[in-house]
Amino acid sequence: MVKRGMLIVLSGPSGVGKGTVRKAIFDQKKNDFQYSISMTTRKPRPGEVDGVDYFFVSTEEFEKRIQNGGMLEYAKYVDNYYGTPLDYVEDTLNSGKDVFLEIEVNGAMQVRAKCPDGVFVFLTPPDLIELKQRLISRGTDDMDVINKRIAKAVGEIKMMQNYDYAVVNDVVANAVEKIKDVIRSERLRVTRVMPDYIGMLGENN
Amino acid sequence: MVKRGMLIVLSGPSGVGKGTVRKAIFDQKKNDFQYSISMTTRKPRPGEVDGVDYFFVSTEEFEKRIQNGGMLEYAKYVDNYYGTPLDYVEDTLNSGKDVFLEIEVNGAMQVRAKCPDGVFVFLTPPDLIELKQRLISRGTDDMDVINKRIAKAVGEIKMMQNYDYAVVNDVVANAVEKIKDVIRSERLRVTRVMPDYIGMLGENN
Structure with missing residues (x-):
């Protein structure tokens, strides 16, 4: 029997640079883990290739998959579905290969519930580090600005506690x-x- | 306040090559963690230096430390004590530096009980891999030999489950x-x- 692969989930707050980091990982050719391509109902943008950037499908097909339990995780943004097809992930894991997902925080929590033995990595904005510096040099900033950044940072830290690892995205490499x-x-x-x-x-x- | 360092414990069955691996790690000069030198009551062997290979102390001093809770872990082998002085480990951790211990399995379990947030690495003999090959080519070996090796391997696997990570010592590097x-x-x-x-x-x- 082949040993089942490991599921690796990279996530983090919106705008943290998950896609950039994921692309940098897979630009390195010698990876011994497989990227799981997301599925979406949005139309391809110029240059995007079906089966490379996304699996582009119709809303009908996506909703049928949801009904049949065929999505590991999914969400709807601005009338379009985005998600991870379960069959591709399952087939790859069963073949013994590790699978890498780069998904939004809500999706990551859906995956965590289904695959508690996955590895969950939270990408942190360097913002939090900057924030620390800013608080150290108190008085130089408007309190409103500081308070807004603190509120955002607290929200992000709360998300982090549902993950196994936290990686700061200061320098992509x-x-x-x-x-x-x-x-x-x-x-x-x-x-x-x-x-x-x-x-x-x-x-x- | 300085962030407390992390405790790393390397252990494994007797004869697996813990000392060799530990020496190879610390032969690399650029480590950002500190080796914790063991304390013993046995006499220095030719070439061994106090404070480098071991802290060499009298039985009286060692027993006083035990009574005062001054040992993180210890054991007695052939009339000599071996152990890890608590003060050195605590001082190093409190200074923010990570501490690396290379100790016997009994000692590792004493440390685990006191420092559950340490990182416990079990060094595995490549024997287990060889054993697999041997069992695959059944019939080529005396059943007695196979059974003894199985019994040893089972014992080692049982130890492994008290650790966080298992590293096979096939090639030291x-x-x-x-x-x-x-x-x-x-x-x-x-x-x-x-x-x-x-x-x-x-x-x-």
């Missing part, structure tokens, strides 16, 4: 290396490798 | 890199960095 460290490290988790060892010994353990 | 991946990755754990973020926002969260 650094964020990429950190995410790859996490992937390599998670493959060594006793909870993941233990079944292999038990399997080795068959009925004798 | 590979084991070293895997352990360093784990250290880098664990520093990104939400449970470890969350207090920083909350601290940044002070009383506002």
Whole structure:
């Protein structure tokens, strides 16, 4: 029996640069994990390729998938659906390959509920670090500006606690290396490798 | 306030090569974690230096430390004590630096009980992999030999489940890199960095 792959989920607040980091990871050709392409009902933009950027499908097809439990996660933004087709993820994991998702925070929480043994990485805006500097040099900023940034930061921290790892997206190349460290490290988790060892010994353990 | 360092514990069955892997890690000069030197009552061997290889102390001093709760973990082998002085570990962690221990499995379990947020890495003998090959080519080996190796392997797997990560010591350089991946990755754990973020926002969260 092939060992089932590991599910890796990269998420984070809107505008943090998830897509940029994901693209930088997959621009490196030698990855031993598979990117799961999202499905959407929105029309392709110029240059976007079906099966590369997204799987472009009709609203009817997407809704049929939802009804049949065929989406691992999905959401509707501005009249268009976006989501992760379950069959592709399942087939890839069952083939023993690790799967990488880059999705919105709501989607990530849907996946967490279904796949608690996935690896959930939260990409953090460097904003939080800047904010710290700003608070240190108190008085230089309008209190309104500070309070708004604090409120945003608190919201983001609250999201973070539902994840396993937090990676600051200060420099894209650094964020990429950190995410790859996490992937390599998670493959060594006793909870993941233990079944292999038990399997080795068959009925004798 | 300085962020407290992380405790990293490398352990594994006797003879697996813990010391060799640990030495290879610290032969690399640029480590951002500190090796915690063990304390012992045995006499220095030729070439061993006090404060480098071990802290060499008298049995009286070691036993006084035990009574005063001054040992993070300890054990007695063949009339000699071996252990980890608590003060050095605590001082280093409190200074914000990560501490690396290389200790026996019994010691590791004492540390786990006291420091559940430490990172516990189990070094696995490549034996287990060899064993798998051997079982695959059944019939080529004496059943007695196979059964003894299975019994040993089962014992080692049972130890493994008390650890966070399992690293196979097949090639020392590979084991070293895997352990360093784990250290880098664990520093990104939400449970470890969350207090920083909350601290940044002070009383506002």
